[in-house]
Amino acid sequence: MTTLLGVPEVVIDRLPVYARMLAILESQGRQVVSSQELGDELGVTPAQIRKDLSYFGRFGKQGRGYNVQHLTGELRRILGLDQEWTMVLVGVGNLGRAILSYRGFAPEGFKIIAAFDTHSDTVGRTLGGIRVYNVKNLPQFLKNSPADIGIVAVNAVAAQEVADILVGCGIKGLLNYAPVALRVPDGTQLKDIEPVLALQSMTYYLKGTSP
Amino acid sequence: MTTLLGVPEVVIDRLPVYARMLAILESQGRQVVSSQELGDELGVTPAQIRKDLSYFGRFGKQGRGYNVQHLTGELRRILGLDQEWTMVLVGVGNLGRAILSYRGFAPEGFKIIAAFDTHSDTVGRTLGGIRVYNVKNLPQFLKNSPADIGIVAVNAVAAQEVADILVGCGIKGLLNYAPVALRVPDGTQLKDIEPVLALQSMTYYLKGTSP
DNA sequence: CCGTGTGAACAAATTCACAGCC
DNA sequence: GGCTGTGAATTTGTTCACACGG
Structure with a gap:
């Protein structure tokens, strides 16, 4: 939990990278992904992904991971990529x-x-x-x-x-x-x-x- | 003073920025520059410039600042820009x-x-x-x-x-x-x-x- | 079990502040 | 007086580790 302002810039810089990978997974029909798997793809620690996402909300489900389509949409909305x-x-x-x-x-x-x-x-x-x-x-x-x-x-x-x-x-x-x-x-x-x-x-x- | 290895990557990333500005100053005939002036040009704190440079040696003179031509050369040598x-x-x-x-x-x-x-x-x-x-x-x-x-x-x-x-x-x-x-x-x-x-x-x- | 979310511990980076030298 | 170089203090960022829910 953190105020909408005050999110470190390094975090904001990583979100598009996550969003891009998630879009690829989504296009492959992937339903769910864990922070571990996403981290493996991107060369980032799972803890960092979870911490980064935690600035904006709770997007995952314990024991399962993240719904790919949902998280992609959330990140795009957060970044303002849902507009032209x-x-x-x-x-x-x-x-x-x-x-x-x-x-x-x-x-x-x-x-x-x-x-x-x-x-x-x-x-x-x-x-x-x-x-x-x-x-x-x-x-x-x-x-x-x-x-x-x-x-x-x-x-x-x-x-x-x-x-x-x-x-x-x-x-x-x-x-x-x-x-x-x-x-x-x-x-x-x-x-x-x-x-x-x-x-x-x-x-x-x-x-x-x-x- | 620090070993040649172990210089933070963020520091290495800033050195080319310093080198580029110094080259401009040199082309303008500028002889000497302080960390304050250089920082003003680049939007960086003087302390950061001094700390960054301190990883590689002592290039300045107290009370005066840095010799522009000398520091440019040193940075280019450190970065390996003295070769093709x-x-x-x-x-x-x-x-x-x-x-x-x-x-x-x-x-x-x-x-x-x-x-x-x-x-x-x-x-x-x-x-x-x-x-x-x-x-x-x-x-x-x-x-x-x-x-x-x-x-x-x-x-x-x-x-x-x-x-x-x-x-x-x-x-x-x-x-x-x-x-x-x-x-x-x-x-x-x-x-x-x-x-x-x-x-x-x-x-x-x-x-x-x-x- | 598995994997998230997160406070706590740790590490890294930046800034402060001042002794020392020109 | 001015400005560097640098430990110490502070701030920022990352990783750990575990309680909790699925």
């Missing part, structure tokens, strides 16, 4: 175009509704079914069609400025692909996608290994 | 092609030397300057040209099989773009790039916000 989320993309260079053509967002309910750039050669085009507008029109656009999340896909130099614009338009969640530490106000969610940082910490452990 | 790292990519679909054309790896010393797929229409082609081979030839290729890191860019279903092949060929580091929890043996480094998981935990905090 709208996103705008800023930066339609190489990286931005790759994000526009990425097929992984839509099936999970994340929908890019528009893209923005400054280059006159991309503005006005339609890429991957998404219209590209001049970034000047971003505030106006968001006034008419509010979006939940902004994707920052510009270079490192422009990223902070773009983040500030998005935040200024009322966007409360940023997914940042630019290799820079963005500063956002309290209450704004920021998640970084940083393959280079991931590699740069990995190499610390690879140093001792035979090449 | 070679990578092979497996999976040349939409996502794989985006990774091949990503311009962020090379300047940091991460070089993709070959790509692999099963589809006969991509095998044999050259994309972004990288030759695409049949995945059957992966073990043979790595025997001749060992690589440090494997990039997994296949779909979720094939990802574990690909990971097993790479690990079987002696690869000790995996960068996984597939939306699945891979299982790798102890001693193998695994880093996941998971934009969807990032979004799915972000929505927990966005739920309470006005749309």
Whole structure:
């Protein structure tokens, strides 16, 4: 038992992992799963799964485990995945175009509704079914069609400025692909996608290994 | 003072962030920086920076701070960024092609030397300057040209099989773009790039916000 | 029995606070 | 006076272990 606020962020970060595995089990027709089995699949201790879930309620049955379908639904509800989320993309260079053509967002309910750039050669085009507008029109656009999340896909130099614009338009969640530490106000969610940082910490452990 | 092993992983994960900021300061001609200033830039407490650095040595001067150029070099050496790292990519679909054309790896010393797929229409082609081979030839290729890191860019279903092949060929580091929890043996480094998981935990905090 | 839910015990990480040196 | 480096204190997170219900 814990208040709705005050759930550690690490716990929130693990819930989507559980939800994803549960969805797989559900698609396989699995009815029930124990924290032990789920932990084995994910490389996590059963105690951690039970403790994480206990922040939100009592979803299991002693002696049996968790009903897969029910728990999947509960987690999706807790995470807010029972609704569709709208996103705008800023930066339609190489990286931005790759994000526009990425097929992984839509099936999970994340929908890019528009893209923005400054280059006159991309503005006005339609890429991957998404219209590209001049970034000047971003505030106006968001006034008419509010979006939940902004994707920052510009270079490192422009990223902070773009983040500030998005935040200024009322966007409360940023997914940042630019290799820079963005500063956002309290209450704004920021998640970084940083393959280079991931590699740069990995190499610390690879140093001792035979090449 | 601490042994070379036993540095917490969270610390290792922060070092590249420090190194990146220091490189920016260095390029601006900055000579000296304090933990306070560095922390302000990155949104991190000065105490954390000092404690993190203290695992590896004494790099600062009391009353002054850290020599930017020296500390940058030390961090790059600690992380193993003073050498070039070679990578092979497996999976040349939409996502794989985006990774091949990503311009962020090379300047940091991460070089993709070959790509692999099963589809006969991509095998044999050259994309972004990288030759695409049949995945059957992966073990043979790595025997001749060992690589440090494997990039997994296949779909979720094939990802574990690909990971097993790479690990079987002696690869000790995996960068996984597939939306699945891979299982790798102890001693193998695994880093996941998971934009969807990032979004799915972000929505927990966005739920309470006005749309 | 089995497996959850959970307080208690433990471990890890962060922050404090200050001695010591520039 | 300013700022590092670091033990100690504190906070945060994980694991244990067992009472209880199915």
